[in-house]
Amino acid sequence: MAFELGIYHFGELTPDPTTGITPAPGPRLRELVEQARAADEAGLDVFAVGEHHRTDFAVSSPAVLLAAMAENTRRIKLSSAVTVLSSDDPVRVFQQFATVDLLSGGRAEIIAGRGSYIESFPVFGHDLDDYAQLFAEKLDLLLRLRAENPITWQGSLRPSLNDADITPRPDRELPVWVAVGGTPASVVRAGRLGLPLSLAIIGGGYRQFAPFVDLYRQAGAEAGHDPSALKVSINSPGFVAATHEEAIEVSHPYFQAGWMANHHQRGKGVPMPRRAYEAQATPGGAFFLGSAQEVIDKILAQYRLFRHDRMMIQLGFGTLPQKEALKAIELLGSEVAPVVRKEIAALSASGAEAAS
Numbered sequence: 290m291a292f293e294l295g296i297y298h299f300g301e302l303t304p305d306p307t308t309g310i311t312p313a314p315g316p317r318l319r320e321l322v323e324q325a326r327a328a329d330e331a332g333l334d335v336f337a338v339g340e341h342h343r344t345d346f347a348v349s350s351p352a353v354l355l356a357a358m359a360e361n362t363r364r365i366k367l368s369s370a371v372t373v374l375s376s377d378d379p380v381r382v383f384q385q386f387a388t389v390d391l392l393s394g395g396r397a398e399i400i401a402g403r404g405s406y407i408e409s410f411p412v413f414g415h416d417l418d419d420y421a422q423l424f425a426e427k428l429d430l431l432l433r434l435r436a437e438n439p440i441t442w443q444g445s446l447r448p449s450l451n452d453a454d455i456t457p458r459p460d461r462e463l464p465v466w467v468a469v470g471g472t473p474a475s476v477v478r479a480g481r482l483g484l485p486l487s488l489a490i491i492g493g494g495y496r497q498f499a500p501f502v503d504l505y506r507q508a509g510a511e512a513g514h515d516p517s518a519l520k521v522s523i524n525s526p527g528f529v530a531a532t533h534e535e536a537i538e539v540s541h542p543y544f545q546a547g548w549m550a551n552h553h554q555r556g557k558g559v560p561m562p563r564r565a566y567e568a569q570a571t572p573g574g575a576f577f578l579g580s581a582q583e584v585i586d587k588i589l590a591q592y593r594l595f596r597h598d599r600m601m602i603q604l605g606f607g608t609l610p611q612k613e614a615l616k617a618i619e620l621l622g623s624e625v626a627p628v629v630r631k632e633i634a635a636l637s638a639s640g641a642e643a644a645s
Contacts, residue, residue, distance in 0.1 A: 290520070292592070292633040293599040294626045295335025296328055296618065297370040297524060300347035300354075303608045306546040312608055314347040320611050321348075322357050324604075327615050329362040331622025336362075337370035337400065337601065342409045345550055352385035359393035367393055370524070370601070371402035371468040371487075375423040376409035378447070379431040380455055383463070390459040397459075400487045401428060402468030403475075419446060425478070428467070432482070435463055466522065469501070476501050480508025485520035487601075490575045495525070495591060502595050522599035523591060526569075526606050527577030529584050529620045530613075533570070536579050539613050540605055541566050547607025577602050581624035588629050592636065600629075 300321055304311045325336040336358065338351045348354055351369040358367050367389060372382055382399065390397035403424045410417050426444045433442055434455055443449040467479040468487040479486045486505050490498050502521055509519040526544070530536035541563055548561040569576035570583070577584045577600075588600050602621070605614050 290598060292630055292637075293334035293366075293522075294588075294621065294629060295333055295337065295366070295368075295599065295601045296324070296604045296621070297335075297337040297339065297368075297601045298324065298604065299339040299341060299606075301547050301550070301607055302345050302347055303543075303547045303550045305608050306542040312347075317347040318354060318357075320614075321354060322361055323611070324614055324618060325358040325365065325367070326361045327618045328622065329365040331619050332626060333365060333618070333622050334626075335366040335368055335398075335599065335601065337368035337398075339370045340373050340404075340409075341406065342412055343406070352382075352389055355386075355389045355397065356392055359389055359396065362393075362396075364396075366396050366398055368398035368466075369400050371400045371404065373404035373409050374401040374427045374431065375403050375420065376413045376415050377427070379427045379434060380450075380453075383431060383434040383455060384457065386463060387457050387459045390461070390463055391457060395459070395461055398464040398466065399431075400466040400468050401431065402487075405470065422446060428482075431465065432484075435465065466520075468524075471498060471501055473501065473504060476505045477508040480505040480510075480514070480519065481512045483509055483512065483514035483518060485522065485598075487522045487524060490523060490525045491603075492569065492575050494573045495523075495575050496573065496594060499594055502597070520599070521595060521597040522601055523595060523597050524601040525575050525577055525603065527584065527602040528605050528609070529577070529579065529581055529617050529625065531580065531620075533579040533583060537563070537567060537570070540578070540609060543605060543607035543609045545607070550607075581620050584621075584625050585628050585632075588625070589632055589636075592633055596640075 300317055302312050328336045338348050338354055340351050342349050355367040386397050386399050423446055426446050430442055439452045439454045440450050441452055466485040466487045469475040470489045506519055528536050528540035545561045568574055570578035577587055604617055
């Protein structure tokens with residue numbers, strides 16, 4: 290597939306740092322639908338929404354929101370980011386995303402993960418002692434559901450299925466990516482299963498993650514998978530504006546507020562002072578933050594390192610005003626995406642020629 294550029298969002302309900310007003314979930318959800326429509330019109334490739342079960346996030350059911358987006362877009366792929374598969378039922382996940390896929394004309398995807406938060410486990414009656422086993426077993430069932438119908442399946446943590454008819458069925462194989470945050474075992478599992486890898490890089494220097502991509506491809510090759518099928522997505526926070534200074538000035542207060550709120554249930558809020566924020570915007574930092582040219586340069590630098598297939602930007606972490614988010618989406622579609630696609634196509638072609 291051609292290189293893809295997309296956006297992911299968690300639908301934060303963080304108090305606005307300038308007004309102190311906390312967004313209501315209804316308007317926030319409608320803003321996300323509007324952003325997906327804008328991303329589609331701007332020519333971006335993917336729009337994804339994450340799943341949380343906390344009062345400071347608006348999205349607990351990605352499939353429902355993606356269905357609304359499907360009716361307001363025409364071309365863009367619609368994905369979860371992530372589906373917390375460990376605490377969900379794979380049958381319902383498959384049915385819901387198959388429904389979105391049918392509604393959208395074949396544009397739905399699942400990014401399945403264990404989740405970086407644990408609030409969903411007690412809500413749905415799961416024991417945290419089963420954290421790793423839940424994901425492994427449920428991922429196995431989800432892939433079986435994708436491959437066959439009716440299905441007979443037996444596990445240890447979910448009731449068995451006996452010649453079960455699971456509908457609706459999508460008109461194609463539903464894409465399933467595996468989300469990882471840098472755990473070697475998770476990277477190896479994705480490679481062995483031959484599933485696309487969605488790698489989150491949310492801080493520090495991005496070059497330290499190169500060994501994980503290498504490990505993924507090595508595990509996939511050893512399992513006999515076609516290297517061309519081992520897709521990689523890099524997912525990181527960012528924001529783009531007309532200039533570097535504007536990108537920092539506009540986004541930092543909202544990012545700082547969202548960063549603090551996002552970590553409060555893990556203990557004391559973690560600050561993101563401006564100097565640290567700007568450090569992440571440097572060429573070696575993780576964030577895609579600055580002017581269109583700066584974002585282009587970092588995507589191309591990462592491509593030379595990772596040779597990945599997709600770049601997903603968490604646009605405007607926190608409660609960034611809608612007008613600023615829409616302006617950034619337009620810049621990504623009009624100024625960043627065309628240059629990145631052209632340059633990466635040339636790099637890919639030169640790499641293929643060198644290999645031959």
